Amino acid sequence: KPGGDDPAVKTYKVGVAIYRYNDNFMTLYREEIASYFKSLETDTVKYDLSFVDGKDSMDEQSNQIDTFIAQGMDVIILNLVQTSSAEVLIDKIVAADIPLVLINREPLGDAGDESYEGILNNPNVCYVGADARQSGTYQGEIVLALENKGDINGDGVVNYIMIMGDVENVDAQYRTEYSIKALVDAGVEVNCLYQDTAIWDQTKGQELVANALAQFGDQIEVVFCNNDGMALGAAQALRDAGRTVGVDVYLLGVDALDECQEMVKEGTMTGTVLNDHIGQSHTAVDVAIKLLNGEPVDNYYWVDYVKVDINYFN
Amino acid sequence: MQEYCLEMRGINKAFPGVQALDNAQISLKPGTVHALMGENGAGKSTLMKCMFGIYHMDSGEIIFEGEKIEIKNPAEALEMGIAMVHQELQPIPARTIGENIFLGRYPIKKLFGFIPVVDHDKMYADTEALLKKVRMDFDPRQMLGELSVSQMQSVEIAKAISANCKVMILDEPTSSLTHNEVEALFTIIEDLKESNVAIVYISHKMDEILRISDEVTIMRDGKYIGTWDAKDLTNDFIISKMVGRELTNLYPVKENVPGEVVFEVENFTSINPHSFRNVTFNLRKGEILGVAGLVGAQRTELMEGLFGIRSHTTGTIKYLGKEMTINRPKDAIDSGIAMLTEDRRHSGILGVLSVADNISIASLNQYLDYGIAINDKKIEALVQENIEKMDIRTPSSKTLIKSLSGGNQQKVLVGRWLANNPDVLILDEPTRGIDVGAKYEIYTIIADLAKQGKSIIMISSEMPELIGMADRIMVMCDGRVTGFIDGKDATQENIMELATKFE
Amino acid sequence: MEKVKSFFKKIIDYLKGNPIVVILTVVSLVVGLTVENFFSFNNFNNLASNTGVRFLIALGISGCLIIKGTDLSAGRIVGIAACITAVLVQRADYASKMYPQIPEMNMWLVLVIVLIIGSLIGLINGLIIAVLNVPPFIATLGTQTIVYGIALIFTNSQPVGGYQKVFSETLSAKLLPIGKYPGIPVYVLFAIVFGLIFAFLYKKTTYGKYMYAIGGNEIAAEVSGVNTKKSKILIFTLAGFMYAFAGYLLAAKSGGANAGLGQGYELEAIAGCTIGGVSTTGGIGTVSGILIGVLVFELLKVVLQFLGVNPYFNFIVQGLVIVTAVAIDIRKYVARK
Amino acid sequence: MEKVKSFFKKIIDYLKGNPIVVILTVVSLVVGLTVENFFSFNNFNNLASNTGVRFLIALGISGCLIIKGTDLSAGRIVGIAACITAVLVQRADYASKMYPQIPEMNMWLVLVIVLIIGSLIGLINGLIIAVLNVPPFIATLGTQTIVYGIALIFTNSQPVGGYQKVFSETLSAKLLPIGKYPGIPVYVLFAIVFGLIFAFLYKKTTYGKYMYAIGGNEIAAEVSGVNTKKSKILIFTLAGFMYAFAGYLLAAKSGGANAGLGQGYELEAIAGCTIGGVSTTGGIGTVSGILIGVLVFELLKVVLQFLGVNPYFNFIVQGLVIVTAVAIDIRKYVARK
């Protein structure tokens, strides 16, 4: 199967389908995939990588997978646009007898929350990812680790606002749900002052938080943001309103962008959650190569998120 | 000083499918009116558009004040002192009269001595003076869109005059003017001659040509036929040169016999207080009813009201004794009424569609197979029949109508309504922009229809035409019907008397 | 002999008039000869399927463009139609069934329901435009937002999957396999059928003639007895119908749906139509042109993927192609002066 | 006495002609009286800042609309301008500086650079439209895609932050505090200045006159000696300038930028303009109308937020407002016959 001019050199064709190219995290992830593959090349083994952008459209991605199959990829690394329609794509790839590594977004199976049985049964398919719920849970846990558990004014209730990403996005949904769940499970009383979507957009994040600050003022104790981009907008709004993170308000994001790590270090952000793109991408590549070599693999590989709060730097 | 201030020589211009200009020429002397004549599609407008820089000629030369020049766009033509009143009006309805007139050359003043801004006060003052000069008393700040077509045409003339040009092109300036404005225009032309302007005058109205022109150039099929001194010319000579054959009669023999009343309008009043009111008249089977009036007499509005283009408050329309409700043109069309509207470009032609589509659009329902599929063969036959009957100059039935000459577009529109075979046909300025030869064709068609028992309402600002064709003339003034005159007794004088009977 | 000559002349004239077709044919040939598997039945079928579904949307939107309007709600109607389809064809025993109270439905009944809903949304567009006189751009911008909101509520912004097997299988079937060729995908069949229907509608019926007349000069059309309001309403309703149909097929094709599906498809469809010669100033456009326009766009995507062009550059190349294709094409229509 | 009467009559006439303004005023009053803090200096300033920046974009796009065109690239130009700004004002010592080779720059120099780039992109739009005769919708659809691709490459689709302190501080400053009122945000000041400049341009200069003339009847303008190509190029260039300016401000306002910033702003701006009476059929529109249109939109957003309306319903309400506002407004222009 593998081509190449020199019979001694084996070139594997690797198709990588990303759900949306303009996603901060997936950008880091896919770049790490590319450079890690590169670093694993030897004189006799080369990897020919093709990246495609699903543009957050299931149909687009489905077309791209069709084309991958037509191109005769040796292995496909797939970052699903839509987790519930994994079945069709996976079946197609399996039918074409191409090994498949699913990354970052866990396919949902028949039983909804349960994992997709196709993965468990098929030795040629596996999933490498983090449990998306964990990122939300960690946001909550960072707040719980604070001295006052988020209750700045000491009235026994944590008043928060929630800036959501794209409402349709699973990550946004999990983070929204599990961050609060973590607090509630720990017996903290919470009160949602306001919740709306800024569609991952920094400007919209700033505007929504600025408006919320105008409306609720000092009542706001914690600002949860589904990602760091919006948290940066929120930080700007908080600064403009004369609020000081760590003193009279807490601010949380997800992604651990460099800028946000800096801010956590200097205290202008309470915490963020690191989705370990290096760990995940390396695992994904390692597994893909095992599949290429026909070695047996597990069906699931889990990589943990990392809490980034002030303790992370100590 | 040269004899000619502007000469065009050996001009060629081809459009897809037609050689619009074939070695055409014209030479203009300062201080004279030079009539340019020819049938519809002869290439008159095209020649002028080449002079004005709208079209780029394929070959040929323009000599202006002794120098060979090249005119790349209208801006350059204006710069050189060439002004043009276009055959197709170019209004900007949502802007004021003053802004329309000074478009492209607004008076500028310096704010704080260095910021150039439009000097509105001067612009409106100048407009006011200019309008006075051409005997129009509009508010310069009125929106142009509120004027009627004829008033807009007057504004365009005023605009061209104000350009202080050396050469003035008037491409059918009087096509929708009535007697009084035409007179006003002629006075202006005399003034321009005094100040040594060379004027090109294009018109299909013979009496105008013979009255005001000094020289006449005739074209046929894009070719130059010849130039003559106007004083040596007769109507018949011009027509024979234009058409290439003799034309004996101006109007056909009418054989129609008006019968019983078929169409009755009673107390018809517009929703617009300044428009038509309390109009009552009737129309007989096989009758040609002429409608006369000055500009602003609301003839057009009245007919558009009857046809459902405009709304009315009170009044009834009865057809064959039955009262009708007409809310939109379709209602009128479905009951056998058709109307050729006045403003061809605004409400007539379907520009990017073919001649065939334009002719057939109102009568498609008559050419359906199985009640659904359009029979293209039958439509093609219909179109060919019309092209022949009216001598429409078009490369083919598939040619886009917008590339036809103005007069030929008008013929296509007449064809559209004939195809629909209506019982009552309202014609608003049906011969507007049509050459003498084709006019005769259209008169013949009208007379023929009347003979077949169709009833015709014909609005016209050309009184000879009304007198020549109508069985009865209804005269309007300022929205009211001021009287009826029998066709046989009609004269310019008694029509004018009723047309100026203001309240 | 003469005939053969004139036939070749015709082809050459056509190609001169349509340089995009030439360029894309050449590019495909080059790619096909240098990149493995480009000329393969699989790739051909993929391209045909993708083009087919987009073509249906473009057909729907073309009427709106020809009457000088536009339809920004196309993508969102596709989306809501796909969501409704997905919800209704869910298996009864699917654990996370969205509306467990809805029984398992016959997939053709679902199609009928979805088509009715799509047509209704189109009808509303038409009414807003024709009766309330709201310009199409704004009217459909408004309904686009509303339809999306409803789709989000309807799906609770959850992706919907878990179809009845018969649904996916029926629609992913291929017909008439010949030798090694696996057969024509069903999507392509639908596209052909609707292409023919639209060609008939546009060329042979009063519906089409009135549509072109409205685009050419709405007032003149009205005066000529065209019920322009009715025509517009019909055109937008039919457009809604087509989007719904495309949504139904896309739901099957992608194996699941969510409210975001179809976002931006209107722009692709408009670009395709315009590349294919539909004039945004109204009155001009043919079904065959639309097909070519859409095909150009889809072919471009596949070529770029086969060449392994960096997705960022994809944006740039696609933009350049849109602009240059239309710039070349427009020269046919710009009046020679 | 008479004067007072006629003054009130005028106001009442105005309100009759602008029911949207009435409705929104009433709604705001109700919300203000029932929801805490709605009538507060902070909220007022937020509203004013958001409106201010959107207003700049709307001003830019208004010229394109008035000449019967459109500009779909507005949002993406805002985005790339914001990204460039963000990259150039990054602190030299910022750990993850995107282009470490670029030295720390003066924020006003950055403004000049960004404005030049924005104007250049606008110029390209103008050239494609005026010289290549590509319809504005398609031309800007193409450049939109291209600009986005470039922005992605430029930022590597990473968010950019870590500004020099002076940048954020200067632009988040408030001027002229009076008593409890914290002062007017700088954004608002810019909006006022540009609003006045545009009102002047549109009403008093040949630039504006030609623009309206082209929108009213392009052929008329052409045969009256107006250089329509030049006018169009200027209009699109100025539009690019305005988007770039808005992008610069948004980069400051949101404390960071990424390539996606600004997406869809063109639709919001077009909606705002149209609500404010700019006609999509060309030739009509005023600066004050545009301000009202944009304000209506932003006020609506704040009202919905204060009322705590479910985000899904936000979409629906916004869509309804766009459609009804324009439907009501359009009645003024639909000729009574």
Ligand SMILES: Nc1ncnc2c1ncn2[C@@H]1O[C@H](COP(=O)(O)OP(=O)(O)OP(=O)(O)O)[C@@H](O)[C@H]1O
């Ligand atoms: N833009 C164009 N495209 C194609 N053909 C054109 C165009 N303009 C004019 N023609 C053709 O050129 C010929 C001359 O037209 P032109 O308008 O000059 O005639 P005309 O003498 O002014 O006639 P009329 O008296 O009807 O106005 C006609 O056959 C017309 O169809």
Ligand SMILES: Nc1ncnc2c1ncn2[C@@H]1O[C@H](COP(=O)(O)OP(=O)(O)OP(=O)(O)O)[C@@H](O)[C@H]1O
């Ligand atoms: N809807 C309207 N709103 C305002 N003014 C109107 C309206 N309709 C008509 N008018 C006015 O009515 C007059 C139109 O009269 P018009 O010149 O059309 O009458 P006519 O007798 O048909 O003359 P013509 O020979 O020019 O056609 C104009 O002064 C125009 O301003």
Ligand SMILES: [Mg+2]
């Ligand atoms: Mg002419």
Ligand SMILES: [Mg+2]
């Ligand atoms: Mg009239």
